[in-house]
Amino acid sequence: MSVEQLVILSALEQEYLLHAIEAALPVQDARQFFLWTQGPLQALLPHQVMLALQFGAQDELQHVECLHSGVLDAALRERLSNRDDGLALRLARHGRRGGRLPAMLDAGPGADPSKGSPGLAPFHGELRELGLENMLLHGSERLPGGATFFVLFGLPHRPRARHAYFLQLLLPYLHLSLQRVGGQQARAAVRALARPVSAREAEILHWVREGKSNDEIGLILGISGLTVKNHLQRLYRLLAVSNRAQAIARGMALQLFDRPPQLLARAA
Numbered sequence: 458m459s460v461e462q463l464v465i466l467s468a469l470e471q472e473y474l475l476h477a478i479e480a481a482l483p484v485q486d487a488r489q490f491f492l493w494t495q496g497p498l499q500a501l502l503p504h505q506v507m508l509a510l511q512f513g514a515q516d517e518l519q520h521v522e523c524l525h526s527g528v529l530d531a532a533l534r535e536r537l538s539n540r541d542d543g544l545a546l547r548l549a550r551h552g553r554r555g556g557r558l559p560a561m562l563d564a565g566p567g568a569d570p571s572k573g574s575p576g577l578a579p580f581h582g583e584l585r586e587l588g589l590e591n592m593l594l595h596g597s598e599r600l601p602g603g604a605t606f607f608v609l610f611g612l613p614h615r616p617r618a619r620h621a622y623f624l625q626l627l628l629p630y631l632h633l634s635l636q637r638v639g640g641q642q643a644r645a646a647v648r649a650l651a652r653p654v655s656a657r658e659a660e661i662l663h664w665v666r667e668g669k670s671n672d673e674i675g676l677i678l679g680i681s682g683l684t685v686k687n688h689l690q691r692l693y694r695l696l697a698v699s700n701r702a703q704a705i706a707r708g709m710a711l712q713l714f715d716r717p718p719q720l721l722a723r724a725a
Contacts, residue, residue, distance in 0.1 A: 464622040473501040474626060481630035487522070490638045495526045502623050505589065505611030508537055508545035509631070510596075511639045512604045517709050518546065519603065520639040533587060537610070544583060549606040551576060552596050559595035559624050561616035568615070584610075591616050595624045597632050605632045643712040650695060658692045659713055661685055666705050666714065 466474065477497040484490050494507055506529060511520035523529070523538045537544050552558050560574035562584060568591075570581035584592060589610040596606030607628070612620065647653070654662075664674045671689070672682035693699060696707045708714055 464619045470501065470623075473497070474623070477501050477627060478630055481627075481634055484634040485637050486641050487638050490522070490634050491524055493634065494524045498627070499526075501627070502593070502609060502620060503613050504593070504609040506537065507610070508543075508608045509635050510545060510549050510606040511635050512549075512606070513709060513712070513714065514601060514603050515714065516599065516604075517714075519709055519712070520635075520642065521545070522635065522638070536587060544580070544587070545606075545608050548580065548592075548594055548608055549596060552594060552606060553599070553604070559593065559621040559628075561591070561593045561621055563591045563615045565590040565615060593620055593624055595621070595628050597628065602636065605635050607631055607635075640712070643710065646711050652695065654692070654695065654711075654713060658688055658695075661688050662692060662704060662708050662713060665689070665701050666708070 477493075477500070480493050480497040484493050498507075505527070506523065506525045509522040509524065510518060513519045518540055521538050521540060521543075523534055535543070540546065552560065556576045557574060560577060562570070562573035562577040562580060564570070564581050564584040568581075570578040573581070580592075584590070587610075591612050592608055592610045593612060593616045594606070594608045597604045607624070609624070660678065661674055664677060669677070670682075671685040674685045675682040678685070689701075689704070693704060696704055696711075698704045698707050
């Protein structure tokens with residue numbers, strides 16, 4: 458959407474926008490977020506499916522929400538929301554690499570992919586294959602507390618500049634709502650652990666994430682590599698994981714890396 462384009466909201470659209478903003482303010486958890494997206498947001502921007510992605514301060518994917526009111530085929534949901542190579546994640550990477558946002562793409566009958574937002578034409582065939590016909594996307598810039606990205610699939614009408622403008626107006630409320638939801642879920646997951654992650658375990662996991670071996674971590678902390686291994690084994694059991702990569706991913710989901718741990722005093 459060109460920034461020079463002037464979009465004038467009708468009285469009804471202004472009413473829908475104000476209602477969507479007011480209804481977003483109390484959203485704190487996943488249930489409230491779902492109800493908001495399927496109610497006030499749908500009134501202004503009707504769509505079939507919305508993918509909401511939350512990124513951490515280090516640009517890692519922390520949380521994915523796939524929101525829809527109807528029945529969604531499991532295979533389609535996986536294609537859209539897979540945390541490794543799902544369409545929503547690839548669109549987010551495109552947008553975060555400098556693609557102009559907000560952006561839109563129409564893949565409906567007779568649509569010309571070259572008339573969509575710059576850089577989105579390669580997604581045209583995949584969107585048609587998935588049977589969703591069009592999409593509208595926007596996301597926040599990289600922020601100290603993490604960024605968010607949103608994709609609306611299957612709008613009932615071809616997306617136009619005014620739809621992108623609506624999404625632009627609502628982005629701050631989408632962003633804050635998703636941040637609150639992700640934080641609430643992370644806190645609930647931490648509380649569900651059998652015990653809190655100790656300061657030493659958090660410190661070791663921090664260095665694991667930095668790519669250090671057990672022996673290297675031991676040198677940094679002044680303990681043996683075997684002691685590091687023992688700490689990691691206890692941490693694996695606590696987090697219900699079986700290797701370093703899974704522990705890092707679980708730590709991201711639990712937001713254990715949001716505040717890098719202070720180095721502990723070197724053990725004797």
